[in-house]
Amino acid sequence: MATENKIAVVTGGSRGLGKNIALRLATDGIDIILTYRSKQDEAEAVVQEIEQKGRKATALRLDTGLVSTFNSFLEQVSATLNEKWGRSTFDFLINNAGIDAASPFAQTTEEDFDNLFNIHLKGVYFLTQKSLPILADKGGIVNVSTGLTRFTTPGYAAYASMKGAVEIFTKYLAKELGSRGIRANLVAPGIIETDFTKAAREAHPELGAFISSQTALGRMGLPDDIGGVVTFLCSTDARWVNAQRIEASGGMFL
16 A cells, blocks of 8 residues: 655654554555644654655644744745655645644633634634645545544534534535545544643543443543544555545444
């Protein structure tokens, strides 16, 4: 399934799922441009791991909630593509960056809502739009959603609503970009043991046992359970998979 001379941009690639996705893509022969918001040292450590696999990689700072910074970010991407790869385009956009911000519906503030909206929907929409001139024909887009668009967990009404919108957005991407041979798909993880869910797991020590009891495969998810799914969607084996939501949750709440 190896793919040579391909480049993926992975947002939020310095840790958690994004890190796993970046490393898994690199293992499959894809070079990486990963983004980080504040942890440059963590991002550079991931770059080193990728380079140890024999692939090229670089890390660029990006706050996916600030659309006003996207043009300058993409200018950096273009310059990096030219300098490091001698190319003007990249092949895959992985919209992974996000935050975990649980709040009961009745207590959700407008600030909470706007923060989730900017990162999980507006940012994804416009980063994808603004990337189109440098996204290669016959490339691919993979958006990361959540199992919470299929089942409900109190406290995630705003978060899951944004992700639900991204799921619809993904179908429109597939339709409108199909003429360029660009595929758009979506991966929806269940609860995964990463720092993204650390606060929720620490606040509710019983969460792990409960989720495991409600999952057909009997455990919580791990980052390694997701990276391979994204990598498959960026492979030639998935060339006829388009506009699909693939849930990778081990069978939660069936």
